[in-house]
Amino acid sequence: MTAPVVHLAKVSKAYGEVLALADADLHVQRGELLAVVGPSGSGKSTMLNIIGTLSRPTGGTVQIDGHDIAELSDRELSALRAGTIGFVFQQFHLTPGVAALDAVADGLLYSGLGLRERRRRAESTLRRVGLGHRLHNQPHQLSGGEKQRVAIARAVMGDPPLLLADEPTGALDSRSGATVMDLLHELHSAGTTVVIITHDRDIAASLPRAVHVRDGRIEYDTAVTGPAHDEVGI
Numbered sequence: 005m006t007a008p009v010v011h012l013a014k015v016s017k018a019y020g021e022v023l024a025l026a027d028a029d030l031h032v033q034r035g036e037l038l039a040v041v042g043p044s045g046s047g048k049s050t051m052l053n054i055i056g057t058l059s060r061p062t063g064g065t066v067q068i069d070g071h072d073i074a075e076l077s078d079r080e081l082s083a084l085r086a087g088t089i090g091f092v093f094q095q096f097h098l099t100p101g102v103a104a105l106d107a108v109a110d111g112l113l114y115s116g117l118g119l120r121e122r123r124r125r126a127e128s129t130l131r132r133v134g135l136g137h138r139l140h141n142q143p144h145q146l147s148g149g150e151k152q153r154v155a156i157a158r159a160v161m162g163d164p165p166l167l168l169a170d171e172p173t174g175a176l177d178s179r180s181g182a183t184v185m186d187l188l189h190e191l192h193s194a195g196t197t198v199v200i201i202t203h204d205r206d207i208a209a210s211l212p213r214a215v216h217v218r219d220g221r222i223e224y225d226t227a228v229t230g231p232a233h234d235e236v237g238i
């Protein structure tokens with residue numbers, strides 16, 4: 005059996021007095037699609053940043069794609085992250101003035117590929133997310149939903165096995181949000197492991213698995229306990 009993509013064992017993160025995450029145990033197998041759901045301030049982004057190796061825990065063990073991150077230097081961690089994880093954030097993080105094609109091509113800046121090949125791959129990825137007609141548009145010429153699709157294209161350019169999305173629909177109207185969710189489902193169907201952070205319980209209930217977080221603790225995980233009563237309509 006292959007190692008889980010994500011393995012957290014008793015993981016904690018303290019910011020001074022604030023315990024943002026406490027004793028979190030989580031296993032994510034390759035090919036899963038799941039939500040991490042909870043109210044604002046419950047520790048969701050803290051957990052995502054630790055899974056994404058952007059932040060190291062203050063306690064516990066984190067293994068990503070079989071690597072214990074405590075054994076890796078910052079440089080080795082960056083290399084693991086670059087090859088394994090794609091990130092999508094609520095606020096898109098697109099640079100003003102940079103056209104979609106270049107924003108996505110820049111996702112492979114450190115791949116060693118030449119500009120022409122990076123642009124060719126960027127174009128094909130933008131077509132994959134339904135933006136073949138927006139290659140040369142800058143962020144201010146795109147709708148919110150289109151911006152998020154550019155950001156997703158950039159995140160999946162190198163075909164990372166793990167995609168982490170922190171409130172990817174949080175800044176979108178419901179229709180654009182639905183389009184972005186459809187795209188995340190498609191990427192999952194194509195084999196990517198997808199973790200979606202959300203405070204939206206409807207989104208969480210629409211996914212095969214939901215990990216509920218409250219006050220820095222995993223309250224329950226539908227993969228462990230089955231769906232919550234309010235999610236099955238009882």
Ligand SMILES: Nc1ncnc2c1ncn2[C@@H]1O[C@H](COP(=O)(O)OP(=O)(O)O)[C@@H](O)[C@H]1O
Nearest residue numbers: 019022024042043044045046047048049050051
């Ligand atoms: N860099 C930080 N420094 C200090 N406190 C932080 C930091 N990041 C998060 N926190 C605190 O940790 C708790 C969890 O935050 P966060 O993980 O961002 O929650 P969520 O994403 O669920 O809204 C909150 O009390 C927040 O104020």
Ligand SMILES: [Mg+2]
Nearest residue numbers: 048049050170
């Ligand atoms: Mg957050």
